[in-house]
Amino acid sequence: EAGVAQSPRYKIIEKRQSVAFWCNPISGHATLYWYQQILGQGPKLLIQFQNNGVVDDSQLPKDRFSAERLKGVDSTLKIQPAKLEDSAVYLCASNRQGKSSPLHFGNGTRLTVT
Amino acid sequence: GQQVMQIPQYQHVQEGEDFTTYCNSSTTLSNIQWYKQRPGGHPVFLIQLVKSGEVKKQKRLTFQFGEAKKNSSLHITATQTTDVGTYFCAGDTGTASKLTFGTGTRLQVTL
Numbered sequence: 001e002a003g004v005a006q007s008p009r010y011k012i013i014e015k016r017q018s019v020a021f022w023c024n025p026i027s028g029h030a031t032l033y034w035y036q037q038i039l040g041q042g043p044k045l046l047i048q049f050q051n052n053g054v055v056d057d058s059q060l061p062k063d064r065f066s067a068e069r070l071k072g073v074d075s076t077l078k079i080q081p082a083k084l085e086d087s088a089v090y091l092c093a094s095n096r097q098g099k100s101s102p103l104h105f106g107n108g109t110r111l112t113v114t
Numbered sequence: 115g116q117q118v119m120q121i122p123q124y125q126h127v128q129e130g131e132d133f134t135t136y137c138n139s140s141t142t143l144s145n146i147q148w149y150k151q152r153p154g155g156h157p158v159f160l161i162q163l164v165k166s167g168e169v170k171k172q173k174r175l176t177f178q179f180g181e182a183k184k185n186s187s188l189h190i191t192a193t194q195t196t197d198v199g200t201y202f203c204a205g206d207t208g209t210a211s212k213l214t215f216g217t218g219t220r221l222q223v224t225l
Contacts, residue, residue: 035215042118042202042215043157056212091156100145100206102159103213 001026004106006092012112018080021109024073025094031055033103034067034077035091043091049075050097082113116141118205118216126222133193135219137186137203145206146179146186147213152199157215193223 005024013019025032031050035043046065048056052072060067064083069075079086089110093103117140127133137146145164149157161170163179163186170177176189186203200220204213 042218044215045212048212100147100162100164100213102147102162103149103157103204104159105156108156 004092004094004104006090006106006109008109009107010110010112012114013082015084015113016081018078019082019111020076020078021090021092021111023075023077023092023106025075025092026104028096029094029104030072030097031095032069032075033093033095034075035093035105036088037091037108038088046077079111082111084113087111087113116205116207116214118203118214120201120203120216120219122219123217124220124222126224127193129195129223129225130192133190133197133221135188135201135203135221137188137205137216139184139205139214141184141205141207143183143205143207146183147204147206148177148186148188149202149204149215150199151202151218155199157202190221193221195223195225197221198223 007022033048034046037043046060047067049069052069067077089108091108092106095101095103120137147162148160151157161177166183167181168179174191178187200218202218203216206213
């Protein structure tokens with residue numbers, strides 16, 4: 001099966017600019033996650049979707065971050081305006097509906113904010 | 115909120131030596147998953163443990179879930195250079211299948 005697709009792979013922006021990331025999960029996977037991984041740390045959940053509904057966005061900085069999954073398939077994550085501390089790898093993951101099935105991660109987008 | 119800590123943060127071993135990483139959760143878990151992330155790569159699922167005291171083996175890797183379901187360990191026997199990477203545990207409290215990743219243990223293996 002095709003894996004989780006993410007784009008772009010790399011992005012360099014200046015602080016206060018905006019940026020968007022795109023993710024297409026594995027076909028048939030109802031749940032989609034966006035994680036932020038700062039260098040040297042574990043992935044931190046930003047938002048979890050079940051189909052096109054938000055399950056958990058408790059750790060999403062909503063003043064600057066937004067995400068959507070309008071048709072329950074692909075998703076976009078946006079940052080506006082970006083801060084220096086947003087420099088990280090943004091990982092998209094998906095899994096089948098159902099309790100605790102393994103996460104399948106995309107290759108991530110490495111964001112550098114200067 | 116839930117916290118998942120791992121120790122050690124980093125370990126450097128000679129090829130052929132054993133390696134163990136320990137994972138501790140601040141709350142009781144319904145299950146725990148382990149992932150491996152190679153340098154520059156993304157996390158890849160290794161295994162899931164569900165039952166109290168469960169032990170699972172994958173070739174040279176042995177995974178254990180504590181009796182109280184708050185801790186877990188991963189032991190690698192006779193490490194190889196292909197084992198290099200960061201190992202993360204991820205705990206699920208059972209609420210909407212929300213996984214909290216641990217802080218990770220970075221393993222370096224040299225000849």
